[in-house]
Amino acid sequence: MTDSAVRTSTGKRERLIAAARQVLHEQGAEATTLADIAQAAGIPVGNVYYYFKTKNDIIAAVIDAHQQDILGMLGAIEAARADPRQRLKDLLATLAGQADLVARYGCPHGSLCQELAKHADKAGVLDVTRLVRLPIDWCERQFALLGCPDARDLAVQLIAAYQGSALLTNTLRDPSLLAGESRRMAAWIDSLG
Secondary structure, three states: OOHHHHHHHHHHHHHHHHHHHHHHHHHOOOOOOHHHHHHHHOOOHHHHHHHOOOHHHHHHHHHHHHHHHHHHHHHHHHHHOOOHHHHHHHHHHHHHOOHHHHHHHOOHHHHHHHHHHOOOOOOOOOOOOHHHHHHHHHHHHHHHHOOOOOHHHHHHHHHHHHHHHHHHHHHHOOHHHHHHHHHHHHHHHHHOO
16 A cells, blocks of 8 residues: 555544544434444545444544543643642633533533443443543542542542533533533632642
């Protein structure tokens, strides 16, 4: 295969993943078909099978892409800030920065996790728990650096508050809810000893 053929192949695969991320977020995993993804990517549906044999294969690639996004976001926050308290507040600000998108379609990670978790007991269902565990584990490390003995509980509380406000923001179509909860959680972080 030539270099340009490899680039074209990689480009189509990445376009399919990007399209799948968007369509899965907008429609949900259950309602999304490979034809929907192909149409959003501008690729003939038959070509999808060259890159992904099943819908689960493309969803697995979407989960991997989301994981990379989360790791990149958390890594960027760590690189920019030495203070764990400010890192936690920066995480909240970053998440609140998606308020309009969340109001329209829900949290990109939380919505996918919620939907796929409904079928977690079935064979072949993909494990999306890492999309929730990664930020919880990262927050736990930040709270531990602050000297909080209940760092795990605090981390779960912070992510639960975000996901709960994301759900309400989406249900009520009100981006200000997520922004307001982010401000309250930042004040809560400041109040911790």
